[in-house]
Amino acid sequence: MIEPKDSLSSDQSFTPPPPPWRQNAYNRPTMPTPPMPPVGGNFSGGSLPGVGDLLSQSWQIFISNAGTYIGIAILPIVIQIIGMVVLFFVDLGGLVGGLLLGGFQSIASSSASFSKITSISSLLLFIAIGLVIAVAHILSQAALIYAAVHREKIIGLGEAFGFASGKLFSFLWVAILSIIIIGGGSFLFIIPGIIFAIWFILAPFVLMGEDARGMAALLKSKEYIRGNGLAVFWRLFAFGLIVGLAFFAVYLGVSIIGGIIIAAIKSSMIKLIAGLIFFFTPFIIQPIVAALNAIYAALIYEHLRAARPASAYTPSVAQKAIFLGIGILGLALPVLGLAGAVGSLFSSYGKFKNSNPSLDLKNFQINANFNSGIYFGNNKNSNNANSANGQSFNNNASNNNASGNKFPDTDKDGLPDNLEAFYKTNPDAVDTDFDGLTDSAEVNSWKTNPINPDTDGDGFRDGDEVKSGYDPLGGGKVQ
Incomplete structure (x- = not known):
């Protein structure tokens, strides 16, 4: 009997190939982890990579798993577009009228009829769609941060959104605490609010990377950034400026080219299709920008974490209470001031009225x-x-x-x-x-x-x- 050439002995194991829909992920080369600075010190301008290096690393990481990043970031945009379409169909008069008139401009002009939605059912539908879109944006942001922080894993859409769903309330709580403290600090002569915003900007990454929740995530973020606030601020500001200018340039170019092409088209149907294509082109850029933003900030977080490990850092109750108290105080001051002004007004009116009983x-x-x-x-x-x-x-x-x-x-x-x-x-x-x-x-x-x-x-x-x-x-x- 002739044995098959590739037969396996009893002590050998067989590993099946990955399914076709995951082969790209299995064959994808693993991105090397960016070099980390020495542990235990500040960056002093040299250890933290510059804006160009961070952008280059962010782009390489994005390309290595672009499908997952775009899929995560585009989901809320798709839901938003679906919601817009649903609202268009609710207002059938404007939508059908635009279609019958035959033209993209007619459909666009029908959006003005949104202001005519006054029925309770339409209002409830509008609120429900708005809530769904808001939740989708929050889940997408949390999933992007998770995928950026844990990029060494083979992460698919299901895993990213599944993990984000489990962290939804923790993510929201960190966001609420940030809003309270940063907002309160802003009312205390603005400068504290700016400082708090820089200190706590990495709190969502601490949550996703270390499972530190609530005030612990905020204070760990502060501990990482301590002494490097200006370096972090400059890198984030430069990223926003560069990406914003690039997005504006692309949007402007698409608008100009699209306008020229649409003006040259005579067929109403082709003009409609071309108009829709150019209209939705900027939406393609948004997922890329969102993914790059998450990856860029995740790289800053990793370098800061390596330079000053805070894994064992546990903020005290007093530290948590101080920052939370500052936030609440800052938010309460305008309310107390307004209440005091109203009370003083009524008090003055009462005294004047009592001192002039016969005056009308x-x-x-x-x-x-x-x-x-x-x-x-x-x-x-x-x-x-x-x-x-x-x-x-x-x-x-x-x-x-x-x-x-x-x-x-x-x-x-x-x-x-x-x-x-x-x-x-x-x-x-x-x-x-x-x-x-x-x-x-x-x-x-x-x-x-x-x-x-x-x-x-x-x-x-x-x-x-x-x-x-x-x-x-x-x-x-x-x-």
Whole structure:
């Protein structure tokens, strides 16, 4: 019997080949770990790679597993596009009208009809889609960080999103704590907020790389960055500037070229397809930028971690309480300031109201008219000319004072001294302007100026006009 050439002996093991859909991952060359600086010191500008080296390493790592990185980063964009399409179909009138008109511009213009969605069901659908998109973005960010930190493993989409799902609440908690502390520090004269933002920027990477959660992740990030804040800030700022300019250049180029091509196309259907292609082209760049951003920051985290290991670093309760307290205090100060301002406003209004019980809006208007030289009276005053002596008002004032008015009326003219001061009349004289009407009668009955004997400027004193049966404000005979 002839034995097969490739038969295996009993002590040999057989390893099956990887499935076709994973062969690229198995055959992918392992990226070497970037050289780490000596342990235990600051970088002093030389040990931490420069912006160019970090960008080069980030690009090489991205290319080595581009499918996974793009797949992770593009998922929320796909969900966002699906949500937009769903909302377009909800507003069938705008969408169908745009399709019938036949053109990309018609469909784009139909987006204005989103503002017309007012029904409760449409609003709930809009909120639900927004929440799904938000969760997808958070999961994508967490999965990208996990894939960047654990890039030496063969990571697929399922593993990355599975791990991110398990860390979702921890990831959110780290983000919430960062917002509280950085936001609170920003209200404390801005500078603390900037410093906190630099210190805690690597907290999500600490969470994914070391499973340090909550304040422990934030304070470990601070420990890694301590003494190297400016170096980290410059590298992150330079990355954002370079990537932002590159993205803008690509977007501008696509817009210009797309506009020229679309303008040259005559067919409405082809123009629609071309417009959609150019419209969604920038969305292809976004996953690349997001992946590079995660890898770039992960490289900084790894170099910092190697230079100053903080694996055994355990922040104390006092350290956690101090930073959390600073954040809460910073956020509370604007709220307390606003509450104090509102309380002071109401308190001032209450004191003013209590000190002027007989003052109303009508008197305020009268005073404003006096100061401006314009006087508006009641041309149909119900009181007759016999009340010109003001006697009836004196009686009313006396009754008011007797019933508990705490403000004195020195001249007993029916107008308390505090109102005399308000109207700039003489509290020791019954008739300040000697026009034949008491100050009280002028203010409360005839609405004339108590410090001007001829309010309407017709050459006759107010009191003489009243005694003759005329309106002192120029309204003719008193009816």
